[in-house]
Amino acid sequence: MKSIELAHGSGGRMMQQLIADLFLQAFDNPWLAEQEDQARLGLSELTGKGDRLAFSTDSYVIDPLFFPGGDIGKLAVCGTVNDIAVSGAQPRWLSCGFILEEGLPLVTLERVVTSMAQTARDAGVSIVTGDTKVVPRGAVDKLFINTAGLGAIPAGLSWGAAQIDVGDVLIVSGTLGDHGATILNLREQLGLDGDLASDCAPLCTLIAPLVGISGVKALRDATRGGVNAVLHEFAAASHCGMEIHESQLPLSPAVRGVCELLGLDALNFANEGKLLIAASAEAAPAVVAALQRHPLGERAAIIGIVTEKPGVRMNGLYGVRRTLELPHAEPLPRIC
Amino acid sequence: MKSIELAHGSGGRMMQQLIADLFLQAFDNPWLAEQEDQARLGLSELTGKGDRLAFSTDSYVIDPLFFPGGDIGKLAVCGTVNDIAVSGAQPRWLSCGFILEEGLPLVTLERVVTSMAQTARDAGVSIVTGDTKVVPRGAVDKLFINTAGLGAIPAGLSWGAAQIDVGDVLIVSGTLGDHGATILNLREQLGLDGDLASDCAPLCTLIAPLVGISGVKALRDATRGGVNAVLHEFAAASHCGMEIHESQLPLSPAVRGVCELLGLDALNFANEGKLLIAASAEAAPAVVAALQRHPLGERAAIIGIVTEKPGVRMNGLYGVRRTLELPHAEPLPRIC
Structure with missing residues (x-):
């Protein structure tokens, strides 16, 4: 079986072949095909869409590389696309850096690259x-990816956590914790049945209709640290409190099962295709309706409200209100 | 001694502290301080400088992290800044992704970040x-960095290897192989004395005066694969031949010593602060003069000419002409 050699990252003939045979074909677009040291992108394509550039990056180190609902390649496109999209920008262009371990089966890389290419097409980005870097065996575990992304933010739109105010409503776009619970099940070999799948998805088309709704204050995709981490970010940036209701949190039965089994809270689990949105009380019904019209937002729900009293609190199923601390750390490393 | 823990990459409190205490302070700028999921950058700042966006990325996996003349942080800024600058664009903004190994001494990260911040200031980029991702011990070797960068290409400028034509002149901006020879000396413990140092440097101010010289055809920074790899890229893109003269190659005595000791060719060594430039015969003297006026270009020299006959050839010191093949691989991995 063919595998990655150090020469695939050396700047010599083997690297040029890998680029030509795999990357140029899979990612097929005129900018990449130029093969200069930098892509050259028409600025007018951005200025026609907005007045500010949204620029974001993430590295992806997830273990295992393949999981129900996705793989590291799909994740590397969705994660950065979503970090752009939550500004209200339409994601347009991505960069991509691979760090490969010597000896990685070539078929593994091909599968990841094919998945990235498909996800990029689905998300409308190039x-x-x-x-590409190749490091000797043992210097990296199999395959890491970095992506950085660009899009234009529509003029006049200024979504951001600092806009949040007392009385605003907190909305999630669907069930919580699917990605984190799926990886936990695989990694800890919990042996739960086939209902668990990552929610990894590009959220651009789910977010796009929200641009037209006035009263939307802030969006975040609730990845590492889960919805709880975003609630704390919202609280810190707005100097307000966040109060949610446990009974209103959408959870799949499988994720609920993992949480009960392990005594963990789905609010702390990573998501890869879920939004936490703050909107004015007037705008909230329109936001929920817009989300629910999209297949990725069918289970969108209002989960709480922004309060004057600082801190993050949850009203429990049995009427007990408790403070939600931001955990010291997430339940497991290499979740994304 | 304090060291990096998995929690520093988990999305929880420790990660927020690392960001606040280290990254926000070192990289100090209003865009980063907003702490949204994406930087929001005024497009007018780009459209005032050019009509196309230059966008480039590289991952940095060099071993060792610190070396004479630089470190992985300086390299991670210079490498991407230079990939932007060779388009004629003025580099403006960078993204930065860290992948850290659990147990990495915090002082190591602080030293790298401080160096990145200083180099970014020197290069005029933010x-x-x-x-930040942290992976368990053994999943990565100490510390990898990815940067992606942005700048605007001046309207009307179209430097690129496809512009190269028969009769053009080939120019290097200084001595060859300093970075590669320095890393080789460290890694293979050749024990050569203190004259070897990486040429790692941001080249923006060296390149800027060339924008005003008509007849400049193409620039590349000769990193992995050295000047030889760029000669092959120029040959492939232009369908011309590249013919150089060994006697005209600028080499430091220390690099010449490494090459003679090991029987290697400095043309294949990586550089991190050297340009290969193709320019019309009419423009060449002005290009060399402009380079030599800059401290980083004092040893700029014409090394050859573009020919009709395809291939890359070198006229040797003793009058023997030979074809330069693109090596299968570079002498050593993790050079950048």
Whole structure:
């Protein structure tokens, strides 16, 4: 079986072949095909869409590389696309850096690259510039990916956590914790049945209709640290409190099962295709309705409200109100 | 001694502290300080400088992390800044993704981040968005960095290897192979004395005066694969031949010593602060003069010419002409 050699990252003939045979074909677009040291992108394509550039990056180190609902390649596109999209920008261009371990089966890389290419098409973005490094066995575990992304933020739109105010409503776009519970089940070999799948998805088309609704204050995709981490970010940036209701949290039966089995809280689990949104009370019904019209937002729900009293609190199923601390750490490493 | 823990990458409190105490302070700028999921950058700042966006990325996996003349942080800024600058764009904004090994001494990270911040200031760029992942011991070797960068290409400028034509002149901006020879000496413990140092440097101010010289055809920074790899890229893109003269190659005595000791060719060594430039015969003297006026270009030299006959050839010191093949691989991995 063919595998990655150090020479695939050396700047010599084998690297050029890998680029030509795999990356250029899979990511097929005119910018990448130029093969200069940088992609050259028409600025007018951005200025026609907005007045500010949204620029974001993430590295992806998830273990295992493949999981129900996705793989590291799909994740590397969705994660950065979503970090752009929550600004209200339409994601347009991505960069991509691979760090490969010597000996990685070539079929593994091909499967990841094919998945990235498909996800990029689904999200309407082009992977226009890239880099490949190969390190000796043991210097990296199999395969890491970095992506950085660009899009234009529509003029006049200023979604952000600092806009949040007392009386605003907190909305999630669907069930919580699916990604985190799926990886936990695989990694800890909990042996739960086939109902668990990551929610990994590009959220651009779910977010786009919200741009037209006035009263939307802030969006975040609730990845590492889960919805709880975003609630704390919202609280810190707005100097307000966040109060949610446990009974209103959408959870799949499988995720509920994992949480009960392990005594963990789905609010702390990573998601890869879920939004936490703050909107004015007037705008909230329109936001929920817009989300629910989209297949990825069918289970959108109002989960709480912004209060004057600082802190993050949850009203429990049995009427007990408790403070939600931001955990010291997430339940497990290499979740994304 | 304090060291990096998994919790520093988990999305929880320890990660927020690391961001606040280290990254926000070192990279200090208003875009990063907003702490949204994406930097929001005024497009007018780009459209005032050019009509196309230059967008590039590289991952940095160099071993060792610190070396004479630089470190992985300086390299991570210079490498991406230079990939932007060779388009003629003025580099403006960088993203930065860290992948850290659990147990990495915090002082090591602080030293790298301080060096990145200083190099970014020197290069006139701001690090405006970032990401930190921590992986368990053994899943990565100490510390990897990815940067992606942005700048605007002046309207009307179209430097690129496809512009190269027969009769053009090939120019290097200084001595060859300093970075590669320095890392080789460290890694293979050749024990050569203190004259070896990496040429790692941001080249923006060296390149800027070339924008005003008509007849400049293409620039590349000769990193992995060295000047030889760029000669092959120029040959492939232009369908011309590249013919150089060994006697005209600028080499430091220390690099010449490494090459003679090991029987290697400095043309294949990586550089991190050297350009290969193709320019018309008419423009060449002005290009060399402009380079030599800059401290980083004092040893700029014409090394050859573009020919009709395809291939890359070198006229040797003793009058023997030979074809330069693109090596299968570079002498050593993790050079950048």
